[in-house]
Amino acid sequence: MLTILFDGIAYGMLLFILACGLTITLGLMNFINLAHGAFAMTGGYVTVVMMNRYGLSFYWCLPAAFFVSAALGAILERTLYRRLYQASHLDQVLFSVGLVFMAVAAADYVMGGQQQLIQLPPELSGRTEIIGIGIGRYRLFTIVVCAFLAMGLQLILSKTRFGSRLRAAVDDRRVAMGLGINVPVVFALTFAFGSGLAGLGGAMGAEILGLDPNFPLKFMIYFLIVVAVGGTSTVSGPFLAAILLGIADVAGKYYVPAIGPFVIYGLMILMLIVRPNGLFARGGAR
Amino acid sequence: MIALETQGLKRRFGAFVVTNDVSLRVERGARHALIGPNGAGKTTLINLLTGVLKPSAGCILLEGEDITALPAHRRVKKGITRTFQINQLFGEYTPLETLALAIGERDGIGGNLVRDLGSFDDVVDEAAELLSRFGLGSVMGQRTATLAYGKQRLLEIALAFASKPRVLLLDEPAAGVPEDERHEVLKIVSDLPGDVTVLLIEHDMDLVFSFATCITVLVAGAIFAEGPATEVANDARVKAVYLGESA
Amino acid sequence: MSVVADGSRALAPMPDDAARSQIRRRSRIRLYELVIWFLAVAAIIVLPSKMLILTEIAILALFAVSLDLVLGFAGIVSLGHTAFFGLGAYVAGLFARHYFAEPVAGLILAGAASGLLGFATSFLVLRGSDLTRLMTTLGIALMLGELANQMGWLTGGADGLSGFSLDPILGLFEFDLWGRNGYIYCLAVLFTSTMIARRIAYSPFGLSLKAIKTNPMRAAMVGVPARRRIIIVYTVAAVMAGFSGALLTQTTSFVSPDVLAFHRSADVLLVLVIGGTGYLYGGILGAIGFTLLRDWLSVVTPQYWMFWIGLLLIILVLVGRDRLAGWMQYLPGRLAQSRSSRS
Numbered sequence: 092m093l094t095i096l097f098d099g100i101a102y103g104m105l106l107f108i109l110a111c112g113l114t115i116t117l118g119l120m121n122f123i124n125l126a127h128g129a130f131a132m133t134g135g136y137v138t139v140v141m142m143n144r145y146g147l148s149f150y151w152c153l154p155a156a157f158f159v160s161a162a163l164g165a166i167l168e169r170t171l172y173r174r175l176y177q178a179s180h181l182d183q184v185l186f187s188v189g190l191v192f193m194a195v196a197a198a199d200y201v202m203g204g205q206q207q208l209i210q211l212p213p214e215l216s217g218r219t220e221i222i223g224i225g226i227g228r229y230r231l232f233t234i235v236v237c238a239f240l241a242m243g244l245q246l247i248l249s250k251t252r253f254g255s256r257l258r259a260a261v262d263d264r265r266v267a268m269g270l271g272i273n274v275p276v277v278f279a280l281t282f283a284f285g286s287g288l289a290g291l292g293g294a295m296g297a298e299i300l301g302l303d304p305n306f307p308l309k310f311m312i313y314f315l316i317v318v319a320v321g322g323t324s325t326v327s328g329p330f331l332a333a334i335l336l337g338i339a340d341v342a343g344k345y346y347v348p349a350i351g352p353f354v355i356y357g358l359m360i361l362m363l364i365v366r367p368n369g370l371f372a373r374g375g376a377r
Numbered sequence: 378m379i380a381l382e383t384q385g386l387k388r389r390f391g392a393f394v395v396t397n398d399v400s401l402r403v404e405r406g407a408r409h410a411l412i413g414p415n416g417a418g419k420t421t422l423i424n425l426l427t428g429v430l431k432p433s434a435g436c437i438l439l440e441g442e443d444i445t446a447l448p449a450h451r452r453v454k455k456g457i458t459r460t461f462q463i464n465q466l467f468g469e470y471t472p473l474e475t476l477a478l479a480i481g482e483r484d485g486i487g488g489n490l491v492r493d494l495g496s497f498d499d500v501v502d503e504a505a506e507l508l509s510r511f512g513l514g515s516v517m518g519q520r521t522a523t524l525a526y527g528k529q530r531l532l533e534i535a536l537a538f539a540s541k542p543r544v545l546l547l548d549e550p551a552a553g554v555p556e557d558e559r560h561e562v563l564k565i566v567s568d569l570p571g572d573v574t575v576l577l578i579e580h581d582m583d584l585v586f587s588f589a590t591c592i593t594v595l596v597a598g599a600i601f602a603e604g605p606a607t608e609v610a611n612d613a614r615v616k617a618v619y620l621g622e623s624a
Numbered sequence: 625m626s627v628v629a630d631g632s633r634a635l636a637p638m639p640d641d642a643a644r645s646q647i648r649r650r651s652r653i654r655l656y657e658l659v660i661w662f663l664a665v666a667a668i669i670v671l672p673s674k675m676l677i678l679t680e681i682a683i684l685a686l687f688a689v690s691l692d693l694v695l696g697f698a699g700i701v702s703l704g705h706t707a708f709f710g711l712g713a714y715v716a717g718l719f720a721r722h723y724f725a726e727p728v729a730g731l732i733l734a735g736a737a738s739g740l741l742g743f744a745t746s747f748l749v750l751r752g753s754d755l756t757r758l759m760t761t762l763g764i765a766l767m768l769g770e771l772a773n774q775m776g777w778l779t780g781g782a783d784g785l786s787g788f789s790l791d792p793i794l795g796l797f798e799f800d801l802w803g804r805n806g807y808i809y810c811l812a813v814l815f816t817s818t819m820i821a822r823r824i825a826y827s828p829f830g831l832s833l834k835a836i837k838t839n840p841m842r843a844a845m846v847g848v849p850a851r852r853r854i855i856i857v858y859t860v861a862a863v864m865a866g867f868s869g870a871l872l873t874q875t876t877s878f879v880s881p882d883v884l885a886f887h888r889s890a891d892v893l894l895v896l897v898i899g900g901t902g903y904l905y906g907g908i909l910g911a912i913g914f915t916l917l918r919d920w921l922s923v924v925t926p927q928y929w930m931f932w933i934g935l936l937l938i939i940l941v942l943v944g945r946d947r948l949a950g951w952m953q954y955l956p957g958r959l960a961q962s963r964s965s966r967s
Contacts, residue, residue, distance in 0.1 A: 360748065449841075
């Protein structure tokens with residue numbers, strides 16, 4: 092039982108790292124980016140290539156996954172996404188679905204369609220008994236890393252100049268520009284950072300979530316749920332939502348494998364019925 | 378008889394009280410003006426009356442019937458409609474289609490999905506007649522988005538007329554209309570049958586005094602003064618707070 | 625319903641011939657419509673070897689026309705339209721397998737089932753932003769897909785449902801090996817449905833739909849009951865999507881959870897975007913374009929055609945959908961104009 096809870100938390104933490112970039116692009120910049128999972132997949136494949144082809148250490152792969160995905164995010168933001176901030180939601184959907192399709196096919200072409208496996212370092216594999224509970228070491232590692240990331244994120248957004256600039260840019264673009272904030276740069280950095288985190292999540296999740304070319308499609312709905320249920324005004328909202336989703340999903344698959352997914356989709360739809368606008372409203376101002 | 382009445386109407390946006398305990402009574406057939414400095418909450422009041430916004434407290438009575446809980450489209454059916462300060466039109470439709478839409482909804486054929494619109498001759502004829510009354514007959518087949526601003530403004534008002542309201546709320550109808558067409562607009566409005574009640578928001582005081590018989594002054598979301606036009610015009614407090622400021 | 629002259633009207637409106645003819649011209653049959661249907665029928669004789677792909681096109685076209693009612697007219701962005709397609713497909717398959725293998729009966733039942741689902745779920749798309757609508761529609765389709773996967777005893781699970789064959793259409797026309805009768809059947813359903821959709825589009829109801837889409841606040845202020853209108857059109861569209869799903873099952877004698885997969889919802893969006901939204905024939909033209917393109921791509925790059933479809937989507941969006949899809953409306957429009965000036 093506790094093992095499942097623990098696995099669920101690890102899974103939820105991963106989902107949070109994967110989805111928190113989307114919280115910002117979708118929730119704050121109001122851009123429907125269904126391609127977010129593609130950045131996560133990039134991070135995963137970077138890890139796979141570095142480890143399996145060049146034999147580099149897993150620990151080196153994580154920052155590399157972050158930076159490659161962030162760079163990719165920055166490039167795409169500057170060249171493509173930027174043009175569509177003002178476009179209709181339908182256009183954003185079509186554009187990002189197109190991007191997903193391209194990413195899926197490209198991954199298939201470059202890496203092949205099979206599930207990718209990575210060999211974790213010995214100290215991270217296996218289980219440890221802590222107060223009688225069997226805990227996967229890698230799960231523990233994931234939880235610790237993700238918890239630090241979440242706290243760091245909270246600090247960045249609430250305490251640093253960059254955080255306040257971002258919030259200003261999102262609240263009112265024009266006023267922010269008037270205050271001398273370089274809004275396009277803030278947006279680009281934010282987008283890149285969010286993509287980087289997704290890439291990191293993808294790298295860490297390769298072991299837990301699996302990695303194949305359909306990754307962006309498979310997890311799209313999960314990312315969306317995290318954003319929808321968690322709201323966008325805080326870091327803790329999506330964090331809690333991700334943890335809950337993780338536990339529910341793991342427990343559901345374990346105890347009631349037949350109806351696990353329904354529970355999650357059903358809860359999401361219920362949430363959307365109860366608070367159709369509130370979930371996305373910024374800080375409940377309206 | 379009272380056509381439109383509000384009792385203790387209140388609307389908050391967060392901590393801001395935009396409409397504060399407004400109890401308004403508009404006589405049937407009145408030419409009633411609602412004036413007040415910018416930010417007094419005039420448009421918010423109109424939004425509350427027509428159902429674009431929901432009040433935080435208070436109620437709205439239309440000819441004695443409580444309409445507070447009704448959605449906007451049901452209120453229109455009950456006989457109250459409005460124009461918008463900023464044109465709210467259907468850019469892809471022609472003026473003819475726009476008015477046919479409103480007339481069709483008024484006549485209760487809007488839900489008909491088996492008959493061609495073109496087979497409702499009386500709807501089309503009435504739309505065409507209304508358009509020519511507003512001087513839009515020559516452009517009735519053009520896309521609304523391509524029309525000159527003045528024409529769009531006229532269509533905005535014609536569209537409210539098409540619903541044949543018994544209570545009509547005009548939110549700065551003459552805003553942005555060129556000087557020579559302004560009187561046309563006002564003439565059309567004052568030519569309305571005597572039993573149609575008109576509530577007008579306007580900044581142009583000449584216009585207000587030439588049109589309104591009764592004036593309500595709104596300041597900071599609350600009613601500041603109210604009475605026959607001549608009385609309000611001579612009210613020292615009103616002059617101080619409002620007229621003095623703008624004149 | 626005939627509208628009796630209203631005595632309370634102050635001025636009896638003068639008959640206005642210009643206005644009447646302008647309004648009537650909206651629903652006039654355009655030349656391009658005749659050309660499309662003529663070619664579709666002529667294909668039966670001219671392209672006997674292409675019946676299977678033409679059937680595929682007709683089914684996809686019907687699916688896209690149905691989405692156009694939702695997206696192009698009512699302005700609802702759906703990422704889960706395939707829920708109705710898939711449900712129709714399964715209902716038709718199960719009905720043929722267990723009860724009665726006459727296709728038209730199965731078609732009607734499938735349409736009814738999807739319509740019911742459409743009606744029930746329409747309440748979920750009434751409120752909220754584009755994003756909530758996207759997610760609810762997507763969620764519903766995913767749930768159904770999961771259901772089809774899990775209920776193996778009924779649906780055959782991931783392997784799909786097969787092992788049934790259909791009786792002759794109306795007891796008269798056998799499904800032949802070349803797919804000729806199958807194509808004619810699909811074409812007939814497509815034609816009927818498109819004509820119904822067309823009727824709706826040019827009715828007062830259709831007029832109010834696009835008004836809701838362009839300016840919901842003003843639409844309310846002229847008395848349009850938006851919620852009721854959206855419920856109705858969403859249900860009608862679901863019925864048509866159910867039809868198209870049923871056609872797929874009946875012409876292939878097979879259903880698998882693939883009919884509920886996300887890529888179908890995305891594909892049909894793309895189809896509609898290629899052809900242009902809001903005038904019904906966009907779905908048909910888009911289906912032709914999309915199917916031919918996909919077929920060609922899957923010959924050139926069998927495994928990776930998805931890449932090029934994705935690229936096409938991105939280009940479409942960046943260049944501007946209106947500008948690219950515009951040409952379709954332009955050309956037939958010109959033809960129609962030249963025709964009317966001659967007559």
